[in-house]
Amino acid sequence: MTGPSFSVGTGMNVAVDATRFAELTRRHHRELRVHCYRLLGSLDAAEDHVQEVFLRAWRSREAFEERASARTWLYRIATNACLDTLRRTTPPLQPYPDHLLDERPGPDAVAIGRETISLAFLAAIQLLPPRQRAVLILRDVLSWTAGETAALLGTSVPAANSALQRARATLRERWPGGRLEWSPAALPDPAQRELLARYIAAHERADPQALVDLLHEDIRLTIEPGVGEWNGRAAVARALRRDMNTPGRWRMLPTAANRQPAVAAYVRGAGDTVFRSFALIVLRPEAGLLAAMDVFETPGLFAAFGLPATLDDEQPTAPLMSR
Template identity: 80%
Template structure:
């Protein structure tokens, strides 16, 4: 396949690999917005350098190498804030990454875990343990030797084992949301809309963890989390919520109506993690700019 001289083939290449490159960049960066920006940068770099593609590796590997370099360039300068990924985009036009997306390693817990790894270790872990690339393919991607790639992978695995001894099953949901999880989401929404903090607190497990990003805070334990939630629900009637899904988890999109306003406006997204009918973690993101990516309304009317 000669991408250097065939614009139609290049266009087809970008179409076929867009979603898996987006997910790769998302895992590398932990940010939905940054991932999409980087995919566009990948295709721009690929188009500009298409004459240099010599087909010694596959076009897919070539695009992933460009994506890796683009992500590494960014991570040398900054770490983007963690963001959720809309489930409806995970299910659109599945490509080679579809099996891995459906199975694991798209959870927020996994994404937060791999942010602890140095960027090159992160890249080799993703392509080897998530995408199931061979050691030689990983070495080609990182433009290094197979022993060096294997060494980076072992260091990455060791770090994750130290932090998460439960392993990969602990990083991701074991199944799609079931009726009990959907009911819990509805109760979570009702508690907010009815300004009933006790109804919300009753949903929490004793070891509940609440995080609010970007960079707002983290609370652990039912008494501490309960106090934080009460503070957010002190004005009756100010919240409206819509059910959605992110990172293979039930989620709620929160809208807030300020005093004197007639519209409920986007406020944030909450991704819920549950076990045995109780919430064990709430990952909240005060990022109203993400609502469009989740195909959510710009405003709600009472």
């Protein structure tokens, strides 16, 4: 990889050193957050790790060797910090707000390709051991060379290549079509926007049949964290019809996550005067129908999406569907 070099100051130039370091963190924050997100699958954990990366980098700045670029140095710290965490625990999968993805051209553009930020890709690479996951991301997403990858991970080129081959084999078993199967559909067109509007209307009217009419035959419904998974139109339809009877009322707002259309669901319980954040639902349209619905019952993520915690009672509501 190439990138800007970063000269560190001596104890006599702390102010200059701090200013230059602040610019470095500003320049690379977005792409490092995406990198940590891919490795960890968690938006919360990714942001925490980026802060840890810059803390580690600041503390070790005197040891930085300018033979490598600052970007390579930061990626090394970030990757190893994430691997340290993955050896201890597996963070829960979370969606990533589209507005945090950088659209500008530049060295981090490859970091946010549609197929490699999709929930399908994120879920698939969670199947990989952490080291294989890191090698796959460095080689097949960021296009690092085998030598660069081996150097970052402190291993040999043959070992890095072997890990890459095993990672690719695992992904081929789940996604024979490769990146085309990971990738969300193209940017929303009028048909996709209409599908999203129908999805929201069906929920707010508490009309289960209208919702079932939007489902692909091979629809997959997941509810995180760790609630369950349903596959196939019949199974998902039964779940939707059953849960439409749950007491309560809700509203939904359109948003976007992982380069996919999404909605934010708000609940107004009995005796409550406002709608409260409940779940983020990421949708995967395919041929005019919904091929996947990933529900994240994590209200704490609403702020990261720029969404309010509550909504007032300005429009008609309908019974709430929950799990």
